[in-house]
Each structure stands twice: as structure tokens, then as C-alpha cells.
Amino acid sequence: MIGRRVAKGIYAIWYRETKRFLRDRSRWLGLILQPLLYLMLVGYGISASMSFRQAPTGMHVNYVTFMYPGIIGMSVLFMSIFSAVGMIWDREFGFLKEVLVAPVPRWAVAVGKALGITTIVVVQTAMLLLMAPLAHLPLGLAMAAQTLAVGALTGFVLGCLGIVIASRMSTMESFQLVMNVLTMPMFFLSGALYPLRGLPHWLSVLAHIDPLTYGVDALRNAVYGQGEAARALVQYPLSVDVAVLAVMAVVFALLGAMLFERQE
Amino acid sequence: MPEDRTIAPPAMIEVDALTKRFGELTAVDEVSFTVDAGEIFGFLGPNGAGKTTTIKILATLMAPTSGRASIAGFDVKRKPLRVRESIGLVFQDNSLDDRLTAFENLYIHALLYDLPRAVFAKRAEELLRLVDLYDRRNGLIRTFSGGMRRRLEIARGLLHHPKVFFLDEPTLGLDPQTRNAIWQHVRALRTETGATVFMTTHYLDEAENCNRIAIIDHGRIVALGTPDELKRRVGGDVLVVVSPHQASLAVAVAERYGVEVQQTKEDLRFEVEHGPSFVPRLTGDFPGDIASVSVHRPTLDDVFLKLTGHAIREETTSPMDQVRANVRAMRRRS
Ligand SMILES: Nc1ncnc2c1ncn2[C@@H]1O[C@H](COP(=O)(O)OP(=O)(O)OP(=O)(O)O)[C@@H](O)[C@H]1O
Ligand SMILES: [Mg+2]
Numbered sequence: 001m002i003g004r005r006v007a008k009g010i011y012a013i014w015y016r017e018t019k020r021f022l023r024d025r026s027r028w029l030g031l032i033l034q035p036l037l038y039l040m041l042v043g044y045g046i047s048a049s050m051s052f053r054q055a056p057t058g059m060h061v062n063y064v065t066f067m068y069p070g071i072i073g074m075s076v077l078f079m080s081i082f083s084a085v086g087m088i089w090d091r092e093f094g095f096l097k098e099v100l101v102a103p104v105p106r107w108a109v110a111v112g113k114a115l116g117i118t119t120i121v122v123v124q125t126a127m128l129l130l131m132a133p134l135a136h137l138p139l140g141l142a143m144a145a146q147t148l149a150v151g152a153l154t155g156f157v158l159g160c161l162g163i164v165i166a167s168r169m170s171t172m173e174s175f176q177l178v179m180n181v182l183t184m185p186m187f188f189l190s191g192a193l194y195p196l197r198g199l200p201h202w203l204s205v206l207a208h209i210d211p212l213t214y215g216v217d218a219l220r221n222a223v224y225g226q227g228e229a230a231r232a233l234v235q236y237p238l239s240v241d242v243a244v245l246a247v248m249a250v251v252f253a254l255l256g257a258m259l260f261e262r263q264e
Numbered sequence: 265m266p267e268d269r270t271i272a273p274p275a276m277i278e279v280d281a282l283t284k285r286f287g288e289l290t291a292v293d294e295v296s297f298t299v300d301a302g303e304i305f306g307f308l309g310p311n312g313a314g315k316t317t318t319i320k321i322l323a324t325l326m327a328p329t330s331g332r333a334s335i336a337g338f339d340v341k342r343k344p345l346r347v348r349e350s351i352g353l354v355f356q357d358n359s360l361d362d363r364l365t366a367f368e369n370l371y372i373h374a375l376l377y378d379l380p381r382a383v384f385a386k387r388a389e390e391l392l393r394l395v396d397l398y399d400r401r402n403g404l405i406r407t408f409s410g411g412m413r414r415r416l417e418i419a420r421g422l423l424h425h426p427k428v429f430f431l432d433e434p435t436l437g438l439d440p441q442t443r444n445a446i447w448q449h450v451r452a453l454r455t456e457t458g459a460t461v462f463m464t465t466h467y468l469d470e471a472e473n474c475n476r477i478a479i480i481d482h483g484r485i486v487a488l489g490t491p492d493e494l495k496r497r498v499g500g501d502v503l504v505v506v507s508p509h510q511a512s513l514a515v516a517v518a519e520r521y522g523v524e525v526q527q528t529k530e531d532l533r534f535e536v537e538h539g540p541s542f543v544p545r546l547t548g549d550f551p552g553d554i555a556s557v558s559v560h561r562p563t564l565d566d567v568f569l570k571l572t573g574h575a576i577r578e579e580t581t582s583p584m585d586q587v588r589a590n591v592r593a594m595r596r597r598s
Pocket of ligand 1: 309316318
């Protein structure tokens with residue numbers, strides 16, 4: 001019964017991923033403290049010292065309100081890439097061998113990993129939603145549901161991207177490289193902290209292929225709901241963001257499964 | 265003429281001219297052997313001999329450069345999933361998730377191998393008791409000692425009742441007491457599950473636990489047989505002589521008695537038919553050259569030394585050897 005095997009294999013990897021997360025207190029703490037610090041220090045700091053000019057004239061939008069979905073995006077980015085790249089760690093410390101030698105197709109292992117990361121990201125997004133009042137945003141049921149769904153999709157895309165990278169790398173040194181040359185630029189180019197206007201052409205091209213650009217924009221759409229702020233601060237309609245993310249999800253998932261299948 | 269119809273037990277592992285190259289280096293060189301069902305088969309060889317590489321190929325973790333291999337009738341290249349179903353492994357280095365508990369590690373294994381829940385619960389308890397870890401089943405692996413981890417890995421490898429059980433240096437780095445305990449577990453578990461065991465080691469005394477042994481050096485099998493057969497390759501007794509001027513004595517002894525003298529770092533060794541009666545002759549012939557002499561029945565150490573010309577435990581080469589090797593390598597390049 002290959003179907004049941006695949007399902008149980010996916011579940012095994014998912015179980016491990018989430019179990020490890022639940023047990024790791026420091027990750028929980030980082031999960032809450034880091035975004036909170038950003039929101040407080042950067043957000044309040046900037047909004048107190050400068051006026052935010054992106055909002056249309058006559059409309060008051062606090063910078064913290066602008067930044068808050070960006071902070072969710074940032075947390076999703078770091079969590080998913082960090083978790084996926086943990087595979088390099090698994091390879092170095094042996095657990096990956098136990099998985100690779102099991103009678104489960106390798107692509108199923110990659111899928112389990114991606115779903116595990118997605119689950120963790122949903123939990124994370126739920127915790128971050130509780131900070132909405134700090135950003136002067138009302139917490140609603142529809143808004144929460146949309147934000148969680150969009151967060152999950154973004155987490156899945158970035159998790160798969162992380163798996164693609166991790167299956168091509170074998171040492172922890174390369175992990176540092178990934179963090180510096182990929183994750184940080186992805187973050188700054190995504191529009192999480194400031195609206196991207198008037199970028200040089202090549203940077204704007206990069207911003208347009210940055211998955212996080214669409215992730216953050218989708219989060220803004222979801223968090224602001226139908227209010228005035230939404231129309232002023234988002235780049236694309238939610239449907240466009242979701243469509244782009246969905247295409248990226250399929251591409252990265254296929255690529256990740258393929259590369260994972262091929263490693264020795 | 266009617267043929268002999270006795271049915272031989274089916275071969276569980278069949279390896280034919282298996283070769284693995286890493287660039288210039290041939291890690292496994294035209295290796296061929298078969299292992300029958302229920303056998304304990306040992307790969308004995310020094311560091312870098314190609315033991316782990318062979319296991320990786322047999323376990324479908326690595327593709328061979330050439331040659332073929334099959335496990336339980338399934339070709340490792342064409343039917344990797346069927347091979348993986350049939351085998352259990354204990355890797356040379358740790359492969360447990362140290363952030364999880366012993367029980368959770370077993371549970372993940374059960375999921376990966378599609379064990380029904382009830383079967384898993386029963387076997388997990390049995391195996392954990394057998395390796396004396398039942399009381400620690402909810403302990404995090406991070407808090408386990410090396411020996412405990414090894415025992416748990418052995419239990420985990422057997423959880424799905426593999427037909428062939430691979431153990432890559434299962435007792436490396438463990439104290440003698442733990443090594444003995446692990447051997448007892450392996451034998452007990454094997455009797456219980458009837459698995460075929462393929463193990464590697466560079467402890468010769470451990471290799472004596474095997475039904476048959478292949479001695480491997482530089483990727484090649486240099487001898488294959490039961491421990492007794494291999495020991496019979498060394499004729500008679502082994503004399504071990506420690507001397508202040510080892511090199512000159514070696515030459516003199518070889519000339520005088522027409523024997524082949526093997527030199528190791530600490531001593532020189534040669535074989536004679538009857539050791540005890542030879543000692544007085546030796547000390548009489550070379551007074552002043554001999555610091556000590558001892559006699560023993562041949563061990564696998566002696567077999568290894570005789571077949572390969574070097575002792576298995578000499579893991580580091582002397583600085584002079586290193587220089588010679590470098591010079592040779594330079595000549596080859598130019
Ligand atoms: N992935 C690899 N790339 C390049 N060379 C390799 C690779 N894996 C193994 N080798 C080389 O192949 C040779 C055989 O290695 P192998 O690990 O099989 O030895 P071993 O018999 O298991 O040794 P040990 O007793 O130290 O475990 C060694 O010279 C090793 O350096
Ligand atoms: Mg090895």
C-alpha cells in the first residue's frame with residue numbers, strides 16, 4: 001500500500017518537526033519577543049520621530065500600523081527558512097540518514113517537512129495576531145482567518161524555498177551564507193519596513209521576484225481588511241498576491257521534492 | 265544422473281564486483297561475496313578500508329560506480345524501496361534526534377516503516393526492555409550516554425523486524441563492558457527475530473562473534489572464511505619478539521630460519537610450528553638482541569597482519585611513512 005506509506009511518512013516528518021518546535025522554549029520566546037521588540041523599538045521609534053507620508057493626504061495612518069503586517073512577514077520568513085535549513089543540521093548530525101534509508105519516497109519527506117513548517121508558521125501567526133491592538137488594528141474573526149491562511153501560504157512557499165536551498169548544501173557555513181545573501185535582502189526588498197517606491201530598475205526587478213513581497217502584501221490585505229488604509233497601503237489586490245504565491249508554491253514544492261529525491 | 269536436490273538457504277545479500285570510486289580514490293574495489301539467511305557476517309578492516317561505503321551502497325544511500333548488489337532478492341539500484349523495507353541499520357555515527365525522547369524516536373521509526381500501532385506498542389516495550397532502556401523511555405536523547413544511544417539505535421533498527429540488519433561499527437568508542445552488553449543484545453535479538461546480520465568492525469576480537477568474516481583492506485577483500493579457517497591460514501604458533509634493535513634482528517631472523525617476519529611498531533612477529541620449543545633456540549641464537557618474547561595461538565590480528573602486511577590498529581602512519589607517501593605522490597604527479 002504505497003498510498004498509506006506515503007501518508008504515514010509525511011505524518012512522521014510533520015510529527016517530528018512540530019514536536020521539536022513545541023519542546024523548544026527558546027524558539028517560543030524568540031517568536032514572541034523578537035517581533036514585539038521590532039514593533040516597539042523600530043515602529044514606535046520611527047512613528048514618534050517622523051511623520052509617515054505614504055498615506056493619502058487627509059488620512060492619518062500610523063507607521064506602526066503600516067509596519068505590523070511587515071513584522072508578521074519577517075517572522076514567517078525567518079521561521080520558515082530557519083526551520084528548512086535545519087535539514088543541513090540533520091544531515092551533519094545524522095538524523096537525515098534514518099529518514100533517507102526508510103522505505104518512504106524522498107519527495108514525501110520533503111512534503112512532510114514543508115507541512116511541518118507551515119503548521120509552525122500558523123501557530124506563530126496566531127500569536128502575532130494577538131499584538132494587533134498594539135498596531136491600532138481591531139482584531140476580527142474574518143481578518144484573523146484570512147491572516148492565518150495567508151501566513152500559512154507564505155510559510156509554505158518560503159519553507160519549500162528553504163528545502164530547495166538546504167538540499168544543495170552540506171555544511172553549516174553555507175547556512176550563514178544563506179542567511180546573509182538571501183534572507184536579509186529578501187526581507188529588505190519585500191516592503192515590510194518601508195514602501196518600495198523609486199527603486200533603481202534592477203532592485204525593483206529583484207523586489208518583484210521576492211516571494212516575501214507578495215507574502216507581506218497579502219498579509220497587509222488581510223490585516224487591514226476593507227478599510228481606507230488598505231487601499232492606500234497595499235500594492236496589489238489580495239487575489240493577485242495569492243495567485244503569485246500559489247504559483248511559487250507549486251514551483252518550489254516540485255523543485256524541492258525533486259532535489260531532495262536526488263541527494264546522496 | 266539426478267542432481268543433488270538439497271535446497272541451499274537463499275542468499276540474503278549478493279554482491280558482485282561492486283566498485284565505488286570517489287574521483288581518483290577507489291574506496292570499494294571489485295568486491296564480491298554472498299551472505300546466507302541467518303548468518304552473522306563481518307567486514308573487518310582498518311580505517312578507510314571501505315566498510316561504510318559498502319554499507320551505504322547496500323542500503324541504497326549511495327549508487328555504486330559499477331557492479332551489482334541485491335538484498336533479499338531485490339537489486340539495490342532498481343528496487344531501492346523494496347531493499348529499504350527489508351533492512352534495518354545502525355549507522356557508524358549517531359542518527360537519533362536528540363531533542364526527542366527515546367520513545368518518540370521509536371515512534372517516528374514505526375511511522376516511517378508503516379507498523380500498525382498495536383504492533384509498535386508491543387515491540388517497542390519488548391525491545392526497550394531488552395536493551396535496558398524501558399525506564400528511560402521518556403528521557404530526552406540529549407541526556408543519554410553514548411552506550412545508551414547505541415543500544416537505542418539497535419532497538420530502533422530491529423523495530424520493524426528487518427530481514428537483514430546492518431551494524432556499522434556498533435561498538436566503536438564504547439567501554440569493554442558496554443561492548444559486551446551490546447553483543448549480548450545483538451545475539452539475543454538475532455535469535456528472536458532470525459535476522460541476517462552484516463556488521464563491520466575493526467576490533468578483531470569482535471569479529472570472532474561472526475559466522476564468517478571478510479577481511480577488507482584498501483577496498484579489496486583479501487580473505488574470506490570462518491574465523492577458524494582464517495586463523496588456520498597462519499601456520500602454527502605466533503612468536504612476538506620485542507627487541508632494542510628490531511630492524512636488524514628482523515633481517516637476521518628471516519635469514520637464519522627462512523621465515524617471513526612481520527614488523528609492527530612495537531614488535532616483530534613470525535610463525536613457527538611449535539612455539540614453546542622454539543623459544544630457547546631463539547634466545548640461544550640471538551643473545552642480547554631480545555628484550556622479551558611471547559608465544560600465542562594465532563588470532564585474527566595475526567591473520568590480518570600476515571595478509572595485509574600491516575597491523576589493523578596502526579591507525580596513524582609514522583612521520584617517515586608520511587614523507588615517503590608524499591614523495592611517491594609527487595613523483596606520480598610529475
Ligand atoms: N563521500 C565521499 N567522498 C570522497 N571520499 C569518500 C567519501 N566517502 C568515503 N570516502 C573515502 O573512501 C574511503 C573509504 O571510506 P569508508 O568510510 O568506507 O571507510 P571505513 O572502512 O568505513 O573506515 P572507518 O573504519 O574509518 O569507518 C576513505 O578513504 C574515505 O576517505
Ligand atoms: Mg566506517
